[in-house]
Amino acid sequence: MFVRIRHLADRKGSNRLMVRLRALLRSNEFYLIPLALVIGTLAGAIVTLMAEIAQIAHMVIYGIPVDVRLSANARVSPWAALIAPALGGLALGIMEWSRRRMKISSAVDPIEANALRGGNLSMRDSLVVSSQTLISNGCGASVGLEAGYTQIGSGIASLLGKFFNLRRNDLRLMVGCGAAAAIAAAFGAPITGAFYACELIVGVYSVGSAAPILAASLAGALTAQWLGGAPYSLEIPKVSAVGVEQYLALIGLALITSGVGIAVMRSSPMFERLFAWLPVWLRPVMGGLVVGGFAIVTPQVLAAGHGAMVLDLFHDMTIGLIALIIALKVTACLISLASGFRGGLFFASLFVGSLIGKFFSAVLLLISPNFVIDPLVAMLTGMATLGVAIVGGPLTMSFLVLEMTRNVDVTAVVLAGCIVTSICVRFMFGHSFSTWRLHLRGETIRSANDVGWLRNLTVERLMRSDVGKVPSTTTIAAVRREFVLGSRPGVVIVNNADEYIGLVLLPDLFSSDLDTIADDIQVIELARLIDIVLIPEMNVKSAMAVFDEAEAEMLAVVDSTDSRKVVGFLTENFARRRYVEEIDKATRGVLGALS
Known part of the structure; x- marks a missing residue:
């Protein structure tokens, strides 16, 4: 009897403590910072774990060395390239078939959650999406893990926010913190993560949201660094200064990447129609076989392309080879997503953009040997501008270059190119890839601005x-x-x-x-x-x-x-x-x- 009374008293005490804690979090945005730090730490740890699982899967399936990325290999086993994506696709196909049979609604991503649902994300859906992304990337499909990173980071943030009964604005802010921490941990770039959240997840630059988002972003980056390093980190050597005369050429490159980005997004529904006639469980199997066939030609189409990008930054390549890899990688990405694989185009757009920049500088050199653009500067500009065209976030991509190079001169020309690309894509197309896919489903949102109300x-x-x-x-x-x-x-x-x-x-x-x-x-x-x-x-x-x-x-x-x-x-x-x-x-x- 006394034990029961004591248990009830302890329970009442813990309930009172929780009520006070919730009231404190709702009273002032300053108290959201400790919660943001917790979210950032958890997101950083999970990002590192997911990256390690994917790398182990690549090692086991493709027999690659421990310290080599899948897409950086000179060749892979043809049998592994064909069978692994097909089997991974079969697993995803069965999962999608089961979801439809049980009439479970599609998972909501962080952008849609913040735009339409006040930051309300299902943790179950987030776990499913992250596991599907891990299966897709782990078997070699041409997608990145960043979609899974941001999904699970935002899912954890939403779960904690709902547990503490946060208001709508605060819950949306916490979802932004989860996404910021995930991107910061993935790239080892806390400022990039913070601006990613502001531009793409929260939808506004806010004085009140700056501190929690930056805190989460720093916590995520530091946690990933402490646990072994950011999975998508890039070491860029010293870049030469950019002359004023080169600005015009690089702005021209930005216009080219704008067109490529729009073409990629316009092509997405056409590729989906190619697979629409197949049973839903068979679509990713066929997509995996096609991607595997591309991988026999060049393994650079596999996974996100991080290893390939690092490799291509420092190697001389013929114009024909660059064009071939661009065409195969873009097609492999679109086939992977259209057939049912889960993943993001964040890093894939950076990789393809860097190759477009390299191609552009090589063509200019061929046309006029006297007009030389540093291929590395062109690659960084192409990388950031195609990222803006497909993913969005001109400041996000500009700060990514700044944190990679620590070179203000290069960042200035990249920022100019990103602004031109953003204006061009917004005027001619109006969507990023994420909002375009929502548009194809019947939604009308163009950003994460809160229109759910x-x-x-x-x-x-x-x-x-x-x-x-x-x-x-x-x-x-x-x-x-x-x-x-x-x-x-x-x-x-x-x-x-x-x-x-x-x-x-x-x-x-x-x-x-x-x-x-x-x-x-x-x-x-x-x-x-x-x-x-x-x-x-x-x-x-x-x-x-x-x-x-x-x-x-x-x-x-x-x-x-x-x-x-x-x-x-x-x-x-x-x-x-x-x-x-x-x-x-x-x-x-x-x-x-x-x-």
């Missing part, structure tokens, strides 16, 4: 259901007797089937011009907005567009597009006020006012 703020939530209705044959005088002026903005006119046929505003109804004929004129004669209505599923932004187009103060709400049954009404004044309130709430964190 907009979808939740529907007409159904805003409307009033105590709508005043009168039959069309009712006289104006009768309507005046039933509805007192000022009692409501207007009344809805319905037919014998109780369907909407128009509305009339009460000020119009009580116009002095109608006093003498009010007993003789039916209310239908005053009907307005006969064909303009709202439906409950509309969000507030769509509703505001209807109000603006109709120049209306009030609109009726009918139950569906196929029905005219009136379920309520909404006034422009109230809708506009709630819209402005939600915009203010969503953007209040930009200046640090998170409360």
Whole structure:
């Protein structure tokens, strides 16, 4: 008995402690920093573990040396190249077939979670996506692990955030911290990780979010370094200074990579259609066989391409060989993703971009031997600009180059190229690869900016259901007797089937011009907005567009597009006020006012 009482007392004490801790975290963004450090440390450790598992899988499957990356090998066993991706694809195909059979919804990635769900990520889904990414990369498919890194880092952050009952803005911030730590740990680049989170996951540069994101990013990078080093770290030798005359040529390179990036994203749905006719379980098997065939030609198409990129930075290559590797790697990436393998294009875009830069400098040298661009500078510019074109984040890619080279001159020209690429892709295409894939699924988001509140703020939530209705044959005088002026903005006119046929505003109804004929004129004669209505599923932004187009103060709400049954009404004044309130709430964190 006493033991039970003591147990209950201890439980109450721990509950009180948890309540106080949650209240502390919600009171000020300063207290989010320790939580961000914990998230960063966990993300850094998991990134290191995943990278080690993938490397061990490459060693066991392909028989490569311990200290050599898969894509850096001169050749691999043809049998291993064909069988490993096919078997890995079979495992993924069975998993996808099972998911569809059990009608489990698709996993949500960090960008979608922050844009539409207030940072709410499923830990189960994050574990599944990370394991599928590990299988894909481990068997040699042409994808990187960075998608799995950010997914699991953000998943842990969301789990902890929900455990501490954080507010929507704070939960989104924690998801950004998880992604920042994962990228920082992967590349050994904490500033890059921080800007990755701000540009691609959180969606804004915020004073209030800077400290937690930087703390998580540093913790992730230091943890990975302590555990053995960043899996995607690149050692760049001293780079020569960039002359002013070379800027124009490198800006031209940025425009070329913009076109390549857009072409890659446009090609994605076409490659998916190539596999659409196959059973879902068979698609990654066939994709794995094709990628394996490419690997027999050159192993540089396998996995993310980190080893190949390090190798190609310092080796002379013919123009034909560079072009061949670019074509095979891009095709292998698109086939891998289209057929059902899981992974990211972050590092693959860096690798292909560096080869485009090398190709560009070699062609310029061939055209005019007097006009020489340092191939390393061209590779870094191509790497960053194609990364911007496909992944997004001009500052992310620029700081990645800065942290690799520690050269401000080179970073300046890379930043200029990244800005040109970002503007060009945004103007001509409008999406990064992540948001383009969401667009193909029917979503309309173009960044991680929080628009989930907009979808939740529907007409159904805003409307009033105590709508005043009168039959069309009712006289104006009768309507005046039933509805007192000022009692409501207007009344809805319905037919014998109780369907909407128009509305009339009460000020119009009580116009002095109608006093003498009010007993003789039916209310239908005053009907307005006969064909303009709202439906409950509309969000507030769509509703505001209807109000603006109709120049209306009030609109009726009918139950569906196929029905005219009136379920309520909404006034422009109230809708506009709630819209402005939600915009203010969503953007209040930009200046640090998170409360």
